[in-house]
Amino acid sequence: MLGTKQLDVFMATFKPLLDEELRAQVEKLEAPKVIKQAMNYSLEAGGKRIRPLLLFATLDAFNVNPANGLLPAAAVEMIHTYSLIHDDLPSMDDDDLRRGKPTNHKVFGEAYAILAGDALLTYSFQLIGEMERGTASDETKLKLILEMAKAAGAEGMVGGQVADMDGENKQLALEEVEYIHIHKTGKLLAFCVIAGALMAEAEKEQIDLLAAFAHHLGLAFQIRDDILDVEGSEELIGKPVGSDKVNQKSTYPFLLTIEGAKRALNQHIELAKESLRKTNLQAQLLFEITDLIAFRNH
Amino acid sequence: MLGTKQLDVFMATFKPLLDEELRAQVEKLEAPKVIKQAMNYSLEAGGKRIRPLLLFATLDAFNVNPANGLLPAAAVEMIHTYSLIHDDLPSMDDDDLRRGKPTNHKVFGEAYAILAGDALLTYSFQLIGEMERGTASDETKLKLILEMAKAAGAEGMVGGQVADMDGENKQLALEEVEYIHIHKTGKLLAFCVIAGALMAEAEKEQIDLLAAFAHHLGLAFQIRDDILDVEGSEELIGKPVGSDKVNQKSTYPFLLTIEGAKRALNQHIELAKESLRKTNLQAQLLFEITDLIAFRNH
Numbered sequence: 001m002l003g004t005k006q007l008d009v010f011m012a013t014f015k016p017l018l019d020e021e022l023r024a025q026v027e028k029l030e031a032p033k034v035i036k037q038a039m040n041y042s043l044e045a046g047g048k049r050i051r052p053l054l055l056f057a058t059l060d061a062f063n064v065n066p067a068n069g070l071l072p073a074a075a076v077e078m079i080h081t082y083s084l085i086h087d088d089l090p091s092m093d094d095d096d097l098r099r100g101k102p103t104n105h106k107v108f109g110e111a112y113a114i115l116a117g118d119a120l121l122t123y124s125f126q127l128i129g130e131m132e133r134g135t136a137s138d139e140t141k142l143k144l145i146l147e148m149a150k151a152a153g154a155e156g157m158v159g160g161q162v163a164d165m166d167g168e169n170k171q172l173a174l175e176e177v178e179y180i181h182i183h184k185t186g187k188l189l190a191f192c193v194i195a196g197a198l199m200a201e202a203e204k205e206q207i208d209l210l211a212a213f214a215h216h217l218g219l220a221f222q223i224r225d226d227i228l229d230v231e232g233s234e235e236l237i238g239k240p241v242g243s244d245k246v247n248q249k250s251t252y253p254f255l256l257t258i259e260g261a262k263r264a265l266n267q268h269i270e271l272a273k274e275s276l277r278k279t280n281l282q283a284q285l286l287f288e289i290t291d292l293i294a295f296r297n298h
Numbered sequence: 299m300l301g302t303k304q305l306d307v308f309m310a311t312f313k314p315l316l317d318e319e320l321r322a323q324v325e326k327l328e329a330p331k332v333i334k335q336a337m338n339y340s341l342e343a344g345g346k347r348i349r350p351l352l353l354f355a356t357l358d359a360f361n362v363n364p365a366n367g368l369l370p371a372a373a374v375e376m377i378h379t380y381s382l383i384h385d386d387l388p389s390m391d392d393d394d395l396r397r398g399k400p401t402n403h404k405v406f407g408e409a410y411a412i413l414a415g416d417a418l419l420t421y422s423f424q425l426i427g428e429m430e431r432g433t434a435s436d437e438t439k440l441k442l443i444l445e446m447a448k449a450a451g452a453e454g455m456v457g458g459q460v461a462d463m464d465g466e467n468k469q470l471a472l473e474e475v476e477y478i479h480i481h482k483t484g485k486l487l488a489f490c491v492i493a494g495a496l497m498a499e500a501e502k503e504q505i506d507l508l509a510a511f512a513h514h515l516g517l518a519f520q521i522r523d524d525i526l527d528v529e530g531s532e533e534l535i536g537k538p539v540g541s542d543k544v545n546q547k548s549t550y551p552f553l554l555t556i557e558g559a560k561r562a563l564n565q566h567i568e569l570a571k572e573s574l575r576k577t578n579l580q581a582q583l584l585f586e587i588t589d590l591i592a593f594r595n596h
Contacts, residue, residue, distance in 0.1 A: 031452035032460045039452070086416060091408035110389035111463055114412065115456050118384065118419065122451035125423045129444040138436040145443060146427040153420035154329035154337070158413050162330045165409055 007288040011053065014066055018052045019044075021074045025127065031119075038108040038116035039123075042081045045099050050221075050293070051076045051192045057285035058196025058210065068135040072144055072195050075124035079152050080188060082120035085113050087161065124148070136199055143198050151191035160184025172250035178219065186218030193286075209279045213286070216272035221293050223265040226251040230258060232297065269294045305586040309351065312364055316350045317342075319372045323425065329417075336406040336414035337421075340379045343397050348519075348591070349374045349490045355583035356494025356508065366433040370442055370493050373422035377450050378486060380418035383411050385459065422446070434497055441496050449489035458482025470548035476517065484516030491584075507577045511584070514570035519591050521563040524549040528556060530595065567592045 022043045026036050052073035056066035088095040088103040089110060095103050105113035128144050136144065150156055160183025167176060193214040197207045230253050252261040272290050276283050320341045324334050350371035354364035386393040386401040387408060393401050403411035426442050434442065448454055458481025465474060491512040495505045528551050550559040570588050574581050 029452045031457040032464060034464065035452050035457060035460045082416075086412055089409075089412065091412065111387075112460070114384055114387065114389065115460055118380075118415075119452040119456045121416065121419055122447050122456065125443055126447035126451065129440050129447065138440055141440055142427050142436055145423055149420050149424035149427065153424065154327045154333050154417040158417045158420065159329040159333060162333045162410070162413055166330060166332065 007285055007292065010057070010060070010066075010285055011049075014053070014056050015049055017067065017070060018049060018073055018077065021070045022077060025074055025123070029123075034108070034112060035116060035119055038104060038112045039120055041107060042085050042098075042104050042116065043077070043120075045081075045101055047080075047099060048296075049077065050289070051080055051189060053289060054189060054192035054214075054286070055196050057283075057289055058193050059199060060285055061279075061281040061283040062196065062200030062202065063282075064196075064200045069196060069199065071127045071131045071135075072148075072199070073192075075127040075148065076188065076192055076195070078120040078124040078127070079148070079157075082117040082124075083152075083157055083161070085117040085120075089113060092161075092165070121152070124152075140198055140201070144195055147191055147194055147198070151187040156183055156187035157185075160187070167250060170250070172255075174255050177250050177252070177255060181219060181222040182215070185222050186215060189218040189221065190214035206279050206281070209275045213272050213275040213279075216268040216275065217290055217293060220265055220268040220272060220290075223252045223261055223268065224293060224296060226253055227258065227261055227265065228297070229253075265294060305583055305590065308355070308358070308364075308583055309347075312351070312354050313347055315365065315368060316347060316371055316375065319368045320375060323372055323421070327421075332406070332410060333414060333417055336402060336410045337418055339405060340383050340396075340402045340414065341375070341418075343379075343399050345378075345397060346594075347375065348587070349378055349487060351587060352487060352490035352512075352584070353494050355581075355587055356491045357497060358583050359577075359579040359581040360494065360498030360500065361580075362494075362498045367494060367497060369425045369429045369433075370446075370497070371490075373425040373446065374486065374490055374493070376418040376422040376425070377446070377455075380415040380422075381450075381455055381459070383415040383418075387411060390459075390463070419450070422450075438496055438499070442493055445489055445492055445496070449485040454481055454485035455483075458485070465548060468548070470553075472553050475548050475550070475553060479517060479520040480513070483520050484513060487516040487519065488512035504577050504579070507573045511570050511573040511577075514566040514573065515588060515591060518563055518566040518570060518588075521550045521559055521566065522591060522594060524551055525556065525559055525563065526595070527551075563592060 023040065026039050026043065029036055052069075055069045055073045055076065059066045059069050084098060085104045087093050088098055089105055096106055097103060103113075104116060108116065125145060125148070128141055128148065131141055131144075152158065154162075160180050163176070164180045164184055167180065172180075190211055193210045194207060197210050202210070229251065252264060255261075256264060269290060273287060276286055276290070321338065324337050324341065327334055350367075353367045353371045353374065357364045357367050382396060383402045385391050386396055387403055394404055395401060401411075402414060406414065423443060423446070426439055426446065429439055429442075450456065452460075458478050461474070462478045462482055465478065470478075488509055491508045492505060495508050500508070527549065550562060553559075554562060567588060571585060574584055574588070
């Protein structure tokens, strides 16, 4: 955390609202107790809530009440959480720890972990469908559902995960590594910004600029992740440092050297901010989130 | 197959259209080849396409062109297929064969099987969102998305699968077994009928009658499954006969004797038909599907 004041106040307001929304949405499900526990376990594992924050901050930039975005923000956090649960499975990354806590399948077993992920993914679409009319028209809800499905599915996050697994133990070129990150992380981050813009009924030109902003922000996010994996503290990031190197993954520091990776990070941060400036929005919070991502230490 | 003429003609028309729709929808994805192959492998494994058929036949009963239902029918078949892929995984039912072919994870490995399931589930919501305006209003599409999410998620199919796993190696009461079947199989079957009615903008009373029809049809479907598992031919049903008994599952024949199970089957078939008659629809195809389910031998 950088501790910039406006973003801190904003997060102190909306993060608890989101946490409560997530808890309440799972609580009200008429479903076997164990699946609700498994869903909640990973939702409550915390994390930075960077995706909801991006959505709220985009609404704020358009002078729309960020609280209007609670349901789509909860939806996107559920999709992110499901992807972590499935990625951690023994047949995927086989991780025992996530954010310093035992992974979902370590606590609930593989079968319930898979099903908790399935349930979170399914529920995310329901939450968009249940947005109140005052916050989004039927047409907007359908656009959100389409964009979210594209960002999360085979053409987005799932496709990125497949490419990531395909590339394991191979020496990848930079464009292959970027394909992975754009799809595995970038598309869902971009969806958050686009969702805010769609809810605000923004013009296409502004949506395109925000999409470009999110594209560079997503790459910056991943490059920072790779740099942290080399330089970060295990205690802060909650997973063993250097795990990418052990797995022989193709990372930015590996491809560009650590100095080259830092230069690339700064370039993407600058390009992100440039796109944001061109929107002519009062986007102070989005600028601060960009710096938060560029300089975070976990 | 019973070989009733009207249903045969109907299936000969719409099953190829559905198969082609599924193939084309996966083909057009801009995604890594292996994930498209894994998605297609299980979609093409065939099966009875009973869910799309129910949707088409419901549209037909309302004098709506069944071809209008191709996208939601493809969506529901994708959800059914994803559930089979995940259910077959080693940490779930650990099945090597499905419809006489190696299961998805046997061919593509566990990781890609999980991701293919995730991609199919995600894509199903996109397909509903992409329905043409002439076939469903925005309001109808949103209703379909909500109903499909409820039928497939923690309150529906996923919840049923959880309860099924929870009940393994336990002696369950009849109501517990029915909870499992209503959720694991019944809700998605019911969605198909309800989806057709929603597309036809049916009155609430008719939708309720069709939901009752589908409820009894779903239970009949499962009881017939259990009876086939005791009496059926391995060659016809494509999996080892008697596998439920080996797994000590609580089945209708186990709880009610084989004769009792057959009586329960007949009762649900009669109750299904009674609800259907009360709709006053020209529902010849739905009646024939009911008989097909009651008397099928695989």
